[in-house]
Amino acid sequence: xxxxxxxxxxxxxxxxxxxxxxxxxxxxxxxxxxxxxxxxxxxxxxxxxxxxxxxxxxxxxxxxxxxxxxxxxxxxxxxxxxxxxxxxxxxxxxxxxxxxxxxxxxxxxxxxxxxxxxxxxxxxxxxxxxxxxxxxxxxxxxxxxxxxxxxxxxxxxxxxxxxxxxxxxxxxxxxxxxxxxxxxxxxxxxxxxxxxxxxxxxxxxxxxxxxxxxxxxxxxxxxxxxxxxxxxxxxxxxxxxxxxxxxxxxxxxxxxxxxxxxxxxxxxxxxxxxxxxxxxxxxxxxxxxxxxxxxxxxxxxxxxxxxxxxxxxxxxxxxxxxxxxxxxxxxxxxxxxxxxxxxxxxxxxxxxxxxxxxxxxxxxxxxxxxxxxxxxxxxxxxxxxxxxxxxxxxxxxxxxxxxxxxxxxxxxxxxxxxxxxxxxxxxxxxxxxxxxxxxxxxxxxxxxxxxxxxxxxxxxxxxxxxxxxxxxxxxxxxxxxxxxxxxxxxxxxxxxxxxxxxxxxxxxxxxxxxxxxxxxxxxxxxxxxxx
Amino acid sequence: xxxxxxxxxxxxxxxxxxxxxxxxxxxxxxxxxxxxxxxxxxxxxxxxxxxxxxxxxxxxxxxxxxxxxxxxxxxxxxxxxxxxxxxxxxxxxxxxxxxxxxxxxxxxxxxxxxxxxxxxxxxxxxxxxxxxxxxxxxxxxxxxxxxxxxxxxxxxxxxxxxxxxxxxxxxxxxxxxxxxxxxxxxxxxxxxxxxxxxxxxxxxxxxxxxxxxxxxxxxxxxxxxxxxxxxxxxxxxxxxxxxxxxxxxxxxxxxxxxxxxxxxxxxxxxxxxxxxxxxxxxxxxxxxxxxxxxxxxxxxxxxxxxxxxxxxxxxxxxxxxxxxxxxxxxxxxxxxxxxxxxxxxxxxxxxxxxxxxx
Numbered sequence: 001x002x003x004x005x006x007x008x009x010x011x012x013x014x015x016x017x018x019x020x021x022x023x024x025x026x027x028x029x030x031x032x033x034x035x036x037x038x039x040x041x042x043x044x045x046x047x048x049x050x051x052x053x054x055x056x057x058x059x060x061x062x063x064x065x066x067x068x069x070x071x072x073x074x075x076x077x078x079x080x081x082x083x084x085x086x087x088x089x090x091x092x093x094x095x096x097x098x099x100x101x102x103x104x105x106x107x108x109x110x111x112x113x114x115x116x117x118x119x120x121x122x123x124x125x126x127x128x129x130x131x132x133x134x135x136x137x138x139x140x141x142x143x144x145x146x147x148x149x150x151x152x153x154x155x156x157x158x159x160x161x162x163x164x165x166x167x168x169x170x171x172x173x174x175x176x177x178x179x180x181x182x183x184x185x186x187x188x189x190x191x192x193x194x195x196x197x198x199x200x201x202x203x204x205x206x207x208x209x210x211x212x213x214x215x216x217x218x219x220x221x222x223x224x225x226x227x228x229x230x231x232x233x234x235x236x237x238x239x240x241x242x243x244x245x246x247x248x249x250x251x252x253x254x255x256x257x258x259x260x261x262x263x264x265x266x267x268x269x270x271x272x273x274x275x276x277x278x279x280x281x282x283x284x285x286x287x288x289x290x291x292x293x294x295x296x297x298x299x300x301x302x303x304x305x306x307x308x309x310x311x312x313x314x315x316x317x318x319x320x321x322x323x324x325x326x327x328x329x330x331x332x333x334x335x336x337x338x339x340x341x342x343x344x345x346x347x348x349x350x351x352x353x354x355x356x357x358x359x360x361x362x363x364x365x366x367x368x369x370x371x372x373x374x375x376x377x378x379x380x381x382x383x384x385x386x387x388x389x390x391x392x393x394x395x396x397x398x399x400x401x402x403x404x405x406x407x408x409x410x411x412x413x414x415x416x417x418x419x420x421x422x423x424x425x426x427x428x429x430x431x432x433x434x435x436x437x438x439x440x441x442x443x444x445x446x447x448x449x450x451x452x453x454x455x456x457x458x459x460x461x462x463x464x465x466x467x468x469x470x471x472x473x474x475x476x477x478x479x480x481x482x483x484x485x486x487x488x489x490x491x492x493x494x495x496x497x498x499x500x501x502x503x504x505x506x507x508x509x510x511x512x513x514x515x516x517x518x519x520x521x522x523x524x525x526x527x528x529x530x531x
Numbered sequence: 532x533x534x535x536x537x538x539x540x541x542x543x544x545x546x547x548x549x550x551x552x553x554x555x556x557x558x559x560x561x562x563x564x565x566x567x568x569x570x571x572x573x574x575x576x577x578x579x580x581x582x583x584x585x586x587x588x589x590x591x592x593x594x595x596x597x598x599x600x601x602x603x604x605x606x607x608x609x610x611x612x613x614x615x616x617x618x619x620x621x622x623x624x625x626x627x628x629x630x631x632x633x634x635x636x637x638x639x640x641x642x643x644x645x646x647x648x649x650x651x652x653x654x655x656x657x658x659x660x661x662x663x664x665x666x667x668x669x670x671x672x673x674x675x676x677x678x679x680x681x682x683x684x685x686x687x688x689x690x691x692x693x694x695x696x697x698x699x700x701x702x703x704x705x706x707x708x709x710x711x712x713x714x715x716x717x718x719x720x721x722x723x724x725x726x727x728x729x730x731x732x733x734x735x736x737x738x739x740x741x742x743x744x745x746x747x748x749x750x751x752x753x754x755x756x757x758x759x760x761x762x763x764x765x766x767x768x769x770x771x772x773x774x775x776x777x778x779x780x781x782x783x784x785x786x787x788x789x790x791x792x793x794x795x796x797x798x799x800x801x802x803x804x805x806x807x808x809x810x811x812x813x814x815x816x817x818x819x820x821x822x823x824x825x826x827x828x829x830x831x832x833x834x835x836x837x838x839x840x841x842x843x844x845x846x847x848x849x850x851x852x853x854x855x856x857x858x859x860x861x862x863x864x865x866x867x868x869x870x871x872x873x874x875x876x877x878x879x880x881x882x883x884x885x886x887x888x889x
Contacts, residue, residue, distance in 0.1 A: 028619070029618070029619050029620050081691065081696065082688070082691040082692070197664075198667060199663060199664055199667050199694070203694070230660075230693075230694070231660045231663060231693075231694045233660075265652060265654055268652075269651065269652035274650055274711055274712075274714060274717060275674070275714070275717075276650075276653065276717075278652075281652070281653060281654060281655050282655075284655040284656075284665065284668075285654060285655035288655055288661065288664075291664075
């Protein structure tokens, strides 16, 4: 028997001919239609995930699919911003389809939940949209299930979020997973200590993700240096004339140097249009010359990151190794202390350390993280090589301030990619019957009316019930019931109608009894009870 | 429009119109248009009926994507501004076969580049990274960098890719180059063919500011060409164009030489050639045929032979030199009109792409 959940595999030539008809409207590239079989899996997975969220005291919310583009321009990472679906609506306002949900939840918190008792623990499920190249397992519209814990200030919340994520994996029967935990705070502190330009800083933070995914640290660092070169920061030795120029510029007080350069610009170009005057241009030109001076600091930062990547292992041993490095660099040990505490709390949650790795140099693509960050990878063979990540999250203490909160509120969160989770849990999902009973009228109008009454009673009793068509033979009714995968069929002919009875057929056991309505309901309820 | 005929959309006006007509004529495909108000005609010179519709270049990608026509010629810049192959997968580029690393060449006209240009007095901005830095500073001051362009999508994509994250796009319909002086934009992304217009408007290109090299391109509708019949019809057209593009790389040379036999001709010419120069004598070798001489008094031992060589354009002079050294005479060089490869490459690539999208 073909399962009613399986989509039709073998299309005939005529089917294909029909499909290639030019009138046919296709689904938009990179989107997917969720057919009943898939829908059932998603429903089960979401139910399990949602249960875990609730077990940890989270409450559900829903947010709009479209948002003002500013919300996502303000603090999303380059990678997301570049792939955003944006458009102007009829009122000429620039909007976007949400590329992720955290910013939206934060916006909602600021406008609707501000002043409420903290922390606000919220969960959500929703589609997000990114204009990526569609591949197997990568869609332009995909689904995220996640939580945000707004106002969760201390490491116990970090531990709770990670533990919750592990709990979800266990609940979904995915055992082959790996959690990587890091703290972006270490690198952020170093960058601000070295007074590195914001643009370079952003670039390095965003590159940490590629670094953790590249093969070998030397290659990774080389890639970062090449990237810096592309954004105009050369790591090569400065040529002699540049060094001399730098020396000469430094000798003049800035205001004077600026005056001279501005005069030269005015002399050559005459009156200049636009809102940049020669003073501004001169100032920027001088700043550009001195910018080359930050190269040693960048070099030191990259070396530090290189050293950080060498340290990995299982807590508490791993912390001993990193302490000395932090001390040597003169950095605040706070991020390390946080991580240490997080791992201690995780012990209480009974986290399996064979599945957890601490990686101090680890970074994530989103630019808003400030502290603990983590990702979960799943090694299921159903997931492609670059689609192993099923969950990611971390702490974003500044985001609420950035997005217009009256003060900054510490917060953290995570999100799961629902489609990938489902691919990873393949085999654990059962295919339940979607019908408990099929009521089959056999005979004429009177029998059909009798069947209608019976179907209503069954539904009232909580059984999922469908009814067969009028004027069909017993054979046709049974065939229909079979294709629907129903366990019970109620055959209602003239005889049954007259006796006010039911012929109840158990399709699996191929047994048939004649009984009363009450008996039938009782039998079916027992028979369809979940295992 | 009869749906069974292969239909191609051509630019109805603009800088691509005349070069397109000339190019097709050079491919021996004749499109006769009575007036510039005529929007539909037929193409002659090919073994099937081909309907031509004239459309604005900007409308052609959409028409192809929706399957309104089988093929279309438009600008590469326009095609990619409208989303390129990424958009729906319904529009398949044929000449060239893609934006980067293409193996099939573009159509050889309508060349220009889409570039970023800044006012020439911005002496501090010479590269895209300078621009990125400036955009960041301006954003902090609450003044977004304003970019005017006819190509917002390509411009946005390029700026993001190059690390310029903060800017406002002003979409305009032509004459972008005048906007910085009028104060309605700070910089522009505009088409440049010679650079004169930029200079006249006191703008300069910056390093890393080239967004796209463009020329005319041929695109195909996946939906229409999934049909085998239409594929066969389209192949004739595509092969003809490919053969013509191939031909521009070659010359045909014939010359007369004196020798004792066909083999002697070959020996004379190949004797001193290095291994890598062997293709100077044609793709597979020269064709040698005996000339039936009318002049009397020729030695019986030696006859006149005609040698015929197909040679790549840049090697022409070398071959002439060899011919002269061997006292070749009556050297006749003629252009090739069509050179067909053993297997159709452009059409093969198109088939591959059609299959990928299934």
